[in-house]
Every structure is written in C-alpha cells, then in structure tokens.
Amino acid sequence: MYTLSSKLKLTAIILVIVGAIGLVYGFISTPSNEEELKELLAADAHGEHGGEEHHEASATTEQHGETADVAHDESVEQHGETAHGEGEHGDSHMEHVLHQFQTKPWSALFVSAFFFFMIALGALVFYAIQYVAQAGWSPVLFRVIEGVTNYLLPGSIIVVLIVIFAGTHFYPWQNHELVEEDVILQGKSGYLNFPFFVIRAIIYLIGWNVYRFIATRNSIAQATASNLTPYKKNFKASVFFLLFFVITETTMAWDWFMSMTPHWYSTLFAWYVFASVFVSAITVIALVTMFLKKAGHLEFVNDSHLHDLAKFMFAFSVFWTYLWFGQFLLIWYANIPEEVTYFIIRIEEYNLLFFGMIALNFIFPILMLINSDYKRIPWFVIMAGVVILVGHYIDIFLLVMPSTVGPYWSFGITEIAGILFFLGLFIFFVGTGLGKESLYPKGNPFLKESENYHY
Amino acid sequence: MASKTIHAIYNDDDLLLHAVKQVREARYHIGEIYTPFPVHGLDKAVGEAPTRLAIASFLYGITGLSVAVLMMNFMMVQDWPQDIGGKPSFSFITNMPSFVPIMFELTVFFAAHLMVITFYMRSRLAPFKKAENPDPRTTDDMFLMEIDATNHNVEDLSKFLYDTGAAEIKLIDNK
Numbered sequence: 244m245y246t247l248s249s250k251l252k253l254t255a256i257i258l259v260i261v262g263a264i265g266l267v268y269g270f271i272s273t274p275s276n277e278e279e280l281k282e283l284l285a286a287d288a289h290g291e292h293g294g295e296e297h298h299e300a301s302a303t304t305e306q307h308g309e310t311a312d313v314a315h316d317e318s319v320e321q322h323g324e325t326a327h328g329e330g331e332h333g334d335s336h337m338e339h340v341l342h343q344f345q346t347k348p349w350s351a352l353f354v355s356a357f358f359f360f361m362i363a364l365g366a367l368v369f370y371a372i373q374y375v376a377q378a379g380w381s382p383v384l385f386r387v388i389e390g391v392t393n394y395l396l397p398g399s400i401i402v403v404l405i406v407i408f409a410g411t412h413f414y415p416w417q418n419h420e421l422v423e424e425d426v427i428l429q430g431k432s433g434y435l436n437f438p439f440f441v442i443r444a445i446i447y448l449i450g451w452n453v454y455r456f457i458a459t460r461n462s463i464a465q466a467t468a469s470n471l472t473p474y475k476k477n478f479k480a481s482v483f484f485l486l487f488f489v490i491t492e493t494t495m496a497w498d499w500f501m502s503m504t505p506h507w508y509s510t511l512f513a514w515y516v517f518a519s520v521f522v523s524a525i526t527v528i529a530l531v532t533m534f535l536k537k538a539g540h541l542e543f544v545n546d547s548h549l550h551d552l553a554k555f556m557f558a559f560s561v562f563w564t565y566l567w568f569g570q571f572l573l574i575w576y577a578n579i580p581e582e583v584t585y586f587i588i589r590i591e592e593y594n595l596l597f598f599g600m601i602a603l604n605f606i607f608p609i610l611m612l613i614n615s616d617y618k619r620i621p622w623f624v625i626m627a628g629v630v631i632l633v634g635h636y637i638d639i640f641l642l643v644m645p646s647t648v649g650p651y652w653s654f655g656i657t658e659i660a661g662i663l664f665f666l667g668l669f670i671f672f673v674g675t676g677l678g679k680e681s682l683y684p685k686g687n688p689f690l691k692e693s694e695n696y697h698y
Numbered sequence: 699m700a701s702k703t704i705h706a707i708y709n710d711d712d713l714l715l716h717a718v719k720q721v722r723e724a725r726y727h728i729g730e731i732y733t734p735f736p737v738h739g740l741d742k743a744v745g746e747a748p749t750r751l752a753i754a755s756f757l758y759g760i761t762g763l764s765v766a767v768l769m770m771n772f773m774m775v776q777d778w779p780q781d782i783g784g785k786p787s788f789s790f791i792t793n794m795p796s797f798v799p800i801m802f803e804l805t806v807f808f809a810a811h812l813m814v815i816t817f818y819m820r821s822r823l824a825p826f827k828k829a830e831n832p833d834p835r836t837t838d839d840m841f842l843m844e845i846d847a848t849n850h851n852v853e854d855l856s857k858f859l860y861d862t863g864a865a866e867i868k869l870i871d872n873k
Binding site: 568572575576578613615681 | 752756784798800
C-alpha cells in the first residue's frame with residue numbers, strides 16, 4: 244500500500260499555489276487597451292529585443308501583403324480583419340497585436356493544462372490496449388497506470404472548460420463578424436459552430452471518464468472476485484473504449500487544435516497529436532514505476548518490465564517523428580500556399596523550438612534508448628524520459644502558440660506558472676490515486692505470467 | 699595427436715539444458731551442441747559471449763546514412779544544382795527534407811544487408827558449403843552435445859553423461 248508522503252503532498256500544494264499566483268499575474272499583466280500595448284512594445288524595443296521586434300514587425304507586414312492575393316493568412320483569419328486598406332492598416336494592426344497579447348495567458352494556461360491532461364488520457368489508452376491485447380507482461384503495472392489516470396477527471400474538466408471559455412482567443416470561427424465575411428468559414432460552420440463544439444467536448448469528457456470509472460471499478464472488483472467476470476467486462480469495455488477513443492481523439496484534435504487555424508487542414512494531424520499523447524503517457528508511466536520501485540512499493544516489477552516500457556518510449560518517439568515528418572514533408576514538398584502558412588510561421592518565428600524539438604523528441608531518445616542494456620538502467624531511462632517530456636511540452640506549445648499569439652510569444656512567468664500549477668495538481672491526484680488501492684493487482688489472470696516476465 | 703570426443707544424444711530440450719548445466723559444473727569441456735531448433739537460454743547455459751552483431755549493424759547504418767548524404771550532396775547540390783520544380787538546391791540543408799526518404803532507406807539497406815553478410819561470414823555459411831552435421835537426426839528431433847574426452851577417463855565420462863539422461867553415447871576417435 245502506497246501513501247502519498249506529506250512532503251510530496253506539501254510540494255504539490257506549494258506548486259499549485261505558486262502556479263496559481265503566476266497565472267493570475269499573467270492574466271492581470273496583459274495590456275487591456277492599445278495605449279498600454281504601445282507602452283509595452285516601446286519598452287521592449289528599448290531593451291535587448293530591439294532587433295527581434297523589428298524582424299517580427301517586418302515578418303507580419305510581409306504576411307499582410309500576401310493576404311490580399313491568397314486570402315489564407317492565419318493572423319487575418321484569427322482577428323476578423325479580412326480587408327487591409329492601406330490607410331487603416333496601422334490601426335487594425337495594433338488591434339490585432341493587442342488581441343494576440345491578450346491571448347498569451349490563455350494559451351499558456353491551455354498548453355500546460357493539455358500537456359498534463361494528455362498524459363492521463365494516453366495512460367488510459369495504453370491501459371485499454373494492454374487489456375485488449377491480453378498482454379502478459381504488463382498486468383503488474385496496472386495499478387500504476389490506474390494511478391496515473393486518476394488525473395483524468397480533474398484534468399479533462401479543466402481542459403474542456405478552457406476550450407469552451409477561450410472563445411475567440413483560440414477559435415476565430417467563433418467570431419460572428421468574421422464568419423459573415425468569410426466564405427470558407429461559412430462552409431465549415433456546419434461542424435465549427437459553438438453549440439456543436441460544446442456538445443462534442445462534453446461527449447469526449449463523459450466517454451473517457453466513464454471508461455476510466457468502469458475499468459478501475461472492475462479491476463478492483465477482480466481482486467476479490469471468485470471468477471473472471473470483472474476481467475471479461477473490462478476486456479469488452481476496453482474494446483469499445485478504443486473504438487470510441489480513435490474517433491473522439493481525431494475530432495478532439497480537429498476541434499481543439501486544428502480549428503485554431505480554421506482555414507488550414509491536414510489529414511494526419513489527429514494521429515500526430517495522438518503520437519505525442521501516447522509517448523508522453525508511456526514515459527510518465529515508466530517514470531512513476533521507477534519512482535515507486537525505488538521507494539520499495541513494487542517488488543514484483545523487475546528490470547524486464549522497465550526494458551519493455553523503455554522500448555515503447557523508443558518506438559513511439561520514432562513513430563511521433565515519422566508522423567511529424569510525414570506531415571512536414573508533404574506540405575513542404577508541395578508548397579501549396581493555403582497549407583504551407585502553418586509551417587511558415589513556425590519556422591520563421593519559432594525556429595529554434597521547432598527544430599530543437601526534433602533533437603529532443605527523436606535524436607536524443609534514439610541514441611539513448613537504442614542499446615538494450617541501457618534500457619534496464621533506471622537513471623538512463625529517467626534522463627531520456629525527462630528529455631522526451633520536455634520535447635513534447637514544446638510540441639504542444641508549438642501546436643497552440645503560433646496559431647493563437649503568432650510572433651508575440653515568450654516563455655516567461657505565465658508559461659512557467661502554468662507548468663508548476665498543473666504539475667502540482669498532477670502530482671497530487673496521481674499520488675492520491677496510487678494510494679487508494681494495493682499496488683498489487685490481485686486476481687488478474689495474467690498476473691503470474693507478468694510477475695515471472697523475463698526478457 | 700589423436701583426440702577423442704564423445705557425442706551424447708538427448709531427445710528433449712529440457713533434458714539437454716539440465717545436462718549442459720551439470721557438464722559445466724563438472725568442468726568438462728563442451729565442444730559444440732547441435733539442436734533442431736533454437737533452445738531458449740542455451741547460449742547462456744553454455745556460457746557463450748553475447749553477440750556483437752547489433753553493434754556492427756548500428757555502424758553499418760551510420761555508414762549507409764553517410765553514403766546517402768555524401769551522394770546526394772554531390773549530385774544534387776555540388777555537381778549540377780539544377781532548378782527542378784522550384785526545389786531549393788542551394789545547399790544540402792535547404793533541400794534536406796526531400797532527401798530524407800533516401801537517407802532513411804539507405805540507412806536501413808546498409809544496416810540490414812551488411813549485417814546479414816557479416817552473419818554469414820562469421821558463421822561460415824555459403825552456398826555449396828559442405829554441411830558439418832555429425833548426425834542427421836539432429837536436424838529433426840535429437841539434440842547432440844559434443845564433449846572433449848581427450849584427457850578424461852572415457853568410462854567415467856560416459857557414466858556421468860548417462861546419468862544426465864543421454865539417450866545415446868558415442869565415442870568418436872579423430873585420427
């Protein structure tokens with residue numbers, strides 16, 4: 244029986260409080276009108292970022308120039324300025340920049356909220372897959388995975404609240420004036436309209452949490468059951484959950500991320516988001532397993548289990564890279580203006596993050612985890628795991644920030660506060676989730692095989 | 699000098715594994731073991747050094763990657779940098795994404811094929827090679843262990859092997 248130590252609980256609470264203070268500061272310190280924004284920009288221009296500001300300004304102007312011809316510019320889509328008369332350009336530009344500045348704390352909040360939520364969601368999918376595949380190696384880890392998914396309920400509620408209340412900060416198609424002038428958005432309004440958007444979000448929320456509730460209830464019931472009924476129920480529930488998940492994950496990626504740039508679309512986008520979700524979740528499962536093993540709560544987990552988790556981390560890092568590159572290469576190669584805007588802003592304004600992410604999510608894990616012996620060394624896997632998690636935080640950052648705040652991104656107090664807040668929440672809920680039941684998943688029909696698992 | 703070997707034939711892989719452990723404990727020298735299929739854990743029981751084929755394969759993969767990079771850098775960027783459909787052949791990095799599929803395939807190609815060839819050379823496998831099988835039944839259902847008997851009492855060794863469960867024990871005189 245594991246109990247969340249008071250020290251860890253205190254750390255989590257401190258993280259939540261510090262994070263909350265930082266987030267409140269982030270929301271308060273955004274400029275509320277154009278005068279404040281001008282002061283802020285002037286202060287920045289005098290500082291060390293002078294050169295950068297100039298570059299950003301010219302990049303934005305360039306994009307505005309293209310808009311007239313192509314009518315697919317992202318920043319225009321977001322800010323309801325379909326026409327740029329030369330005279331009014333200055334005014335509408337400031338309005339647009341102000342909107343991006345006001346979106347910054349929202350985006351920071353959403354990036355961290357989704358990052359920690361997706362770990363819980365991915366862990367749940369991993370759990371369902373282990374059930375459906377009748378895996379013989381993983382049942383010893385089931386209680387650990389159930390513990391990690393304990394964050395799903397609070398995490399998903401927060402994420403759904405953010406996407407519902409973010410409004411035009413994230414989703415330009417929620418701006419009615421803009422839709423009236425935009426034929427493309429009118430064409431999509433059958434899917435991208437607010438009531439349907441909210442209904443979908445609530446369906447995801449309920450579907451995912453109901454499966455989690457059923458699965459953990461059955462798994463606990465199996466420990467005292469005299470037959471395999473709870474296990475069989477879980478098997479069936481997992482099959483249906485996976486079907487449900489594949490569909491809802493796809494629409495979730497369209498709804499919450501792709502519709503931030505509603506003129507742009509990509510067919511493998513949802514799979515790409517899923518790869519990020521899955522590899523981060525497996526990494527966290529491995530980290531939590533190692534933490535609990537070190538603390539002496541998992542005697543029945545051996546280094547072959549660790550080896551398998553590290554193999555999954557390795558394989559899904561490569562899978563993520565494959566999808567990332569599959570999406571990038573096809574768009575880069577064909578270079579169709581309406582598709583390529585997505586990458587132009589990421590390469591011009593987020594260059595280091597965009598390509599640095601490839602090093603963190605691909606090159607580093609592939610070199611660290613390719614050796615069979617290294618996959619059994621806890622500190623090696625922890626090192627690779629931390630790098631993978633940082634990389635996938637950047638991945639989510641790059642899904643959201645370029646589409647919502649454009650060139651005016653920064654990594655400062657608000658972003659860090661977001662991470663701390665949700666990290667604290669995550670530690671608290673995962674810790675209490677792990678403490679609810681014995682970590683030994685008694686009664687599982689594959690438990691014996693799993694305990695003797697040896698690779 | 700004439701050497702003697704003993705061929706102990708077993709008809710069960712579990713029996714063989716136990717026998718290998720006993721023979722090694724008794725400090726007899728196992729020459730070779732012939733089995734019809736891979737016996738899980740036999741290499742560890744015999745005390746074989748782990749294979750380094752994977753390391754070789756990794757190095758071959760890096761070789762393949764280098765070949766791909768050098769080849770395409772020379773052909774597409776240095777030798778004749780044509781404008782083909784507007785692709786930016788100004789430097790390797792500007793046109794890199796279009797080279798990646800080839801870089802990947804050549805890495806895999808080199809890693810796989812050179813590793814297989816290494817395997818054939820190290821295990822001395824080739825077409826028209828004369829099979830080195832002491833007993834044809836070991837390709838079907840028998841397990842054969844060769845033990846060096848040159849400096850041992852054949853009588854004692856046979857008795858020992860019989861106790862480990864050998865179905866047949868043969869003395870081979872190499873002249």
